[in-house]
Amino acid sequence: MSRIGRRPVEILEGVKASVENNKLKVAGPKGTLERTFPSTVKIKVEETAKKIIVECPEATKENKMIHGLSRSVINNMVIGVFTGYEKKLEIHGTGYNAKLQGTDLILQIGLSHPVKMPVPKGITVTIPNPNLVVIQGTDKELVGQYSANIRFVKPAEPYNLKGIKYTDEVIRRKAGKTLFPEHNLAG
Secondary structure, three states: OOHHHHOOEEOOOOOEEEEEOOEEEEEEOOEEEEEEOOOOOEEEEEOOOOEEEEEOOOOOHHHHHHHHHHHHHHHHHHHHHHOOEEEEEEEEOOOOEEEEEOOEEEEEOOOOOOEEEEOOOOEEEEEEEOOEEEEEEOOHHHHHHHHHHHHHHOEOOOOOOOEEEEOOOOOOOOOOOOOOHHHOOOO
């Protein structure tokens, strides 16, 4: 058995979970998430103990991996409907900015045209200032993928840090071109 998969998932206060034919439905204050899991794992919801238990009947290598993954996904679902997930992106560069236009995110990032990115259902995008994009939602996978897609448009480069980066991301700066004294042409 997987070490991660053996740990039960605690159902937080205000969260309700139900399972039917390996389809788990989790509802909480922030919203509702549903997901169908493979038949190689068995999911049990214990209402009295406020726990979700994931079991793996056959202990093959692939089933152990799916067992641990399923437990982690269920844990992320419970946390997502209780507190939600959030990613923040910073935009650096002269004239670089972001704005919302209806249900689309418009990025001006030094290209010849503005980049239009539709906001998927289940995600909330807010722009507190033109150089900061905040992405929030209940589905960790969806929030992470959408923020990665935004960052992929123009990742921050290591010389001047122009581009899009996560607020907590550290980019190692590179030194620009320098003339060494032995190569100085002026002297």
